Amino acid sequence: MxxxxxxxxxxxxxxLFGVTLLVFLMAWVTPGDPVxxxxxxxxxxxxxxxxxxxxGQLGLDRPLPVQYVSYVTGLLQGDLxxxxxxxxxxxxxxxxxxxxxxxxxxxxxxxxxLMGVGLGVWAAxxxxxxxxxxxxxxxxxxxxxxxxxxxxxLMMVFALELGWLPASGRGTWQHLVLPAFTVGVSSAAYIAxxxxxxxxxxxxxxxxxxxxxxxxxxxxxxxxxALRNALLPIVTVVGLQLGGLLGGAVLxxxxxxxxxxxxxxxxxxxxxxxxVVQGSVLVVSLLFILVNLAVDLSYAAINPKVRYG
Amino acid sequence: xxxxxxxxxxxxxxSSALAQTLTTAxxxxxxxxxxxxxxxxxxxxxxxxxxxxxxxxTPEGEVxxxxxxxxxxxxxxxxxxxxxxxxxxxxxxxxxADAVVASFERILDPETAAPGRFVLGAITDVTAVDExxxxxxxxxxxxxLLAHLAHPxxxxxxxxxxxxxxxxxxxxxxxxxxxxxxxxxxxxxxNAAYWGGAPALDGVVVRIIPEVSTQIVELRAGGVDMIFNVxxxxxxxxxxxxxxxxxxxDGWGSxxxxxxxxxxxxxxxxxxxxxxxxxxxxxxxxxxxxGLARPxxxxxxxxxxxSADLAEPYPYDPDAARALLAEAGAEGLSLRLDLxxxxxxxxxxxxxQFSFEEIGVSLDIRVQDFSAYTQAVQADDVELxxxxxxxxxxxxxxxxxxxxxxxxxxxxxxxxxxxxxxDALLQQGRDATDPAxxxxxxxEVQETVVQEVPMVxxxxxxxxxxxxxxxxxxxxxxxxxxxxLRDATLTD
Numbered sequence: 001m002x003x004x005x006x007x008x009x010x011x012x013x014x015x016l017f018g019v020t021l022l023v024f025l026m027a028w029v030t031p032g033d034p035v036x037x038x039x040x041x042x043x044x045x046x047x048x049x050x051x052x053x054x055x056g057q058l059g060l061d062r063p064l065p066v067q068y069v070s071y072v073t074g075l076l077q078g079d080l081x082x083x084x085x086x087x088x089x090x091x092x093x094x095x096x097x098x099x100x101x102x103x104x105x106x107x108x109x110x111x112x113x114l115m116g117v118g119l120g121v122w123a124a125x126x127x128x129x130x131x132x133x134x135x136x137x138x139x140x141x142x143x144x145x146x147x148x149x150x151x152x153x154l155m156m157v158f159a160l161e162l163g164w165l166p167a168s169g170r171g172t173w174q175h176l177v178l179p180a181f182t183v184g185v186s187s188a189a190y191i192a193x194x195x196x197x198x199x200x201x202x203x204x205x206x207x208x209x210x211x212x213x214x215x216x217x218x219x220x221x222x223x224x225x226a227l228r229n230a231l232l233p234i235v236t237v238v239g240l241q242l243g244g245l246l247g248g249a250v251l252x253x254x255x256x257x258x259x260x261x262x263x264x265x266x267x268x269x270x271x272x273x274x275x276v277v278q279g280s281v282l283v284v285s286l287l288f289i290l291v292n293l294a295v296d297l298s299y300a301a302i303n304p305k306v307r308y309g
Numbered sequence: 310x311x312x313x314x315x316x317x318x319x320x321x322x323x324s325s326a327l328a329q330t331l332t333t334a335x336x337x338x339x340x341x342x343x344x345x346x347x348x349x350x351x352x353x354x355x356x357x358x359x360x361x362x363x364x365x366x367t368p369e370g371e372v373x374x375x376x377x378x379x380x381x382x383x384x385x386x387x388x389x390x391x392x393x394x395x396x397x398x399x400x401x402x403x404x405x406a407d408a409v410v411a412s413f414e415r416i417l418d419p420e421t422a423a424p425g426r427f428v429l430g431a432i433t434d435v436t437a438v439d440e441x442x443x444x445x446x447x448x449x450x451x452x453x454l455l456a457h458l459a460h461p462x463x464x465x466x467x468x469x470x471x472x473x474x475x476x477x478x479x480x481x482x483x484x485x486x487x488x489x490x491x492x493x494x495x496x497x498x499x500n501a502a503y504w505g506g507a508p509a510l511d512g513v514v515v516r517i518i519p520e521v522s523t524q525i526v527e528l529r530a531g532g533v534d535m536i537f538n539v540x541x542x543x544x545x546x547x548x549x550x551x552x553x554x555x556x557x558x559d560g561w562g563s564x565x566x567x568x569x570x571x572x573x574x575x576x577x578x579x580x581x582x583x584x585x586x587x588x589x590x591x592x593x594x595x596x597x598x599x600g601l602a603r604p605x606x607x608x609x610x611x612x613x614x615x616s617a618d619l620a621e622p623y624p625y626d627p628d629a630a631r632a633l634l635a636e637a638g639a640e641g642l643s644l645r646l647d648l649x650x651x652x653x654x655x656x657x658x659x660x661x662q663f664s665f666e667e668i669g670v671s672l673d674i675r676v677q678d679f680s681a682y683t684q685a686v687q688a689d690d691v692e693l694x695x696x697x698x699x700x701x702x703x704x705x706x707x708x709x710x711x712x713x714x715x716x717x718x719x720x721x722x723x724x725x726x727x728x729x730x731x732d733a734l735l736q737q738g739r740d741a742t743d744p745a746x747x748x749x750x751x752x753e754v755q756e757t758v759v760q761e762v763p764m765v766x767x768x769x770x771x772x773x774x775x776x777x778x779x780x781x782x783x784x785x786x787x788x789x790x791x792x793x794l795r796d797a798t799l800t801d
Contacts, residue, residue: 032680039424041649041679042699043348045711048720050427057422085340085347087475096491152522160530167526168518170493257518259338259492267337272680 012289019285023278024068034272081275090279101260105245107176111184120195142189151182151255168257179256183249187241194237198230231302239295243288329511333535334518338492343474344464345416348424353461353790355495360464360480366703368786370614372455385450385742392441396504398467399485406437411468425462450740456704483508483795509798535776537789541599544773554778557601557771561787563610566765567694571725579637581762585623586630587668594768597656605766607755615705615748617755630668643671647694649682687719705751710735724763
């Protein structure tokens, strides 16, 4: 299993290079000038000569493929490059934002798993009843509501009307509650749907009937026998959700002024700050790959029939 | 029983100290806090609290002392400035002629790659005459220089600190940098040793809140005290709700429809006049922008020095427009309008499309991101384009030279308007140090171009802000970037 994990980790290197190539190609085909994007509307009075000069001084006059080769050369030496806009190392830019992203992702995931699995199991056990219908409806609404809307709704109620929580920003645990709920509820909806389906299948299996026939307590049957066997698809969807959250919940970060990687990436894309775009995508991709690896490895722990190596 | 009383007293002291910290919100993380390595408004909004320029421009457009107390022109090429004495940077290092020279040398040095260097591009030499006197040489003469020295990029920085200024700004200004949590907030505290007297506020927190609706919730909930650039519909809603104070102020901005006079479809002046006649500027300013803009005529907003107060030569008149088109044999014209992503511009483009339809001209609107748009409008096949503009140096030269001098084709002169007489006048405006002569020159330029219609100035947007009533004494001229909090107080 260790050999398998190591192999997978080594396999991420070409994937990450593929990611940088993809980002670079997208930058290459996008029209527009990074220097103009950086200067913005207010600097329109700049003369052509001054613009060309600045382009040379920033090293942006070199052809993009040359810039890419020099970027990759730096990357091989562990250098993620320097932001064109802030002139800071990209690593510092991303590192500043990563804690906020991790904090929000983990808090949201905790809420999502507790709500999603709970709701899914409950709905499956009460299949065909009012509870089941209500749970499906809640999950459907949760998936469908844009976080932009639900986020503002929560903000209006809990920050403005009741005054219980701060509306936006990051600092205390109170700041975390609203954004974590906004993202968590929407993820919970996906998890609940998958959980319900997997549980329904597991509850129909012979071993569950056997367990019930033996006279085991209903709760024990549901959680020990059925849920354990339904875990594989649930863990998969949880992993996918976590991967998505680590990529930065851009909309939620924007609504709640949460200083995460997602906003850094969007700002960098708008300003055509290619090194920062590359760096954030790279870090996010790495996290995504690691989460996927962890999910794969957990299969063996959940189901002894799965073997690696 | 005495301890709780002391605690309560302490709490009261603590809460009153807290109340004297003003919190503002801006829409994006400043890329850097070194004014010499950026041209970003979010950066300038913060750097203007920390650093200072040699001169300032008042809301009335008058140049007044900043870090320089007096100035004169011993020769047309030389501006001599007397520096304020007894000023120190926040790190204790002295502000003197050497510091000023070093600061200008840093921004003019190609190594610095200063995006705002073009603002000071006319400077050929800066020398220290004595400890408190500096000569700034522009050869040839450059009359707008004084106004350019008031621009945020011209702020005096302790140059020996170099690139560390980006994250640890050090200036002479009323507020001292404390910390910057990336993407979250910048915290400043009052400079007790400020040469103009310590500000009444204990500090300023600039929070970074990208979404306008969130800014408004925070303002209403008391999480922030001031927000800027409130979109018209939100502004009107806040105004109606009372409780908060809303302000709309004439700024340095203007919005233009630019016509490529070289393009076969638009080279006939009658076609351009027809398009001008088709536009109802009142409708755009009053209905679309809810009164938060003034209809435009001259290419410069009235707040800018040497802007001309002109009568509209081509008022809204669809019949006259149709007649001109028929006369020019240009019926059934179809045109493309380029613009960039911006809610106001996109809404106005829709109005133009409808207005041109009325006179039988079909309009195809192309919206792109700003840098792609800039590339498109510099290509020869551009027809119509729209842009928001800021006369950021507060001098007529900045805008008129960029828009109408033939040297600026196609970078800024996107109408490709070329007239040797106008070129000569614009040069004269740079050479002449006599304000009366400059005024006459710029009046002639504006009168001519308004007749020739290489562009239609649609409106001058006002800039807006909203604040809690407790905030008093702030001063903002021309742009939210130039917020002056030296005399601001917080009364609750």
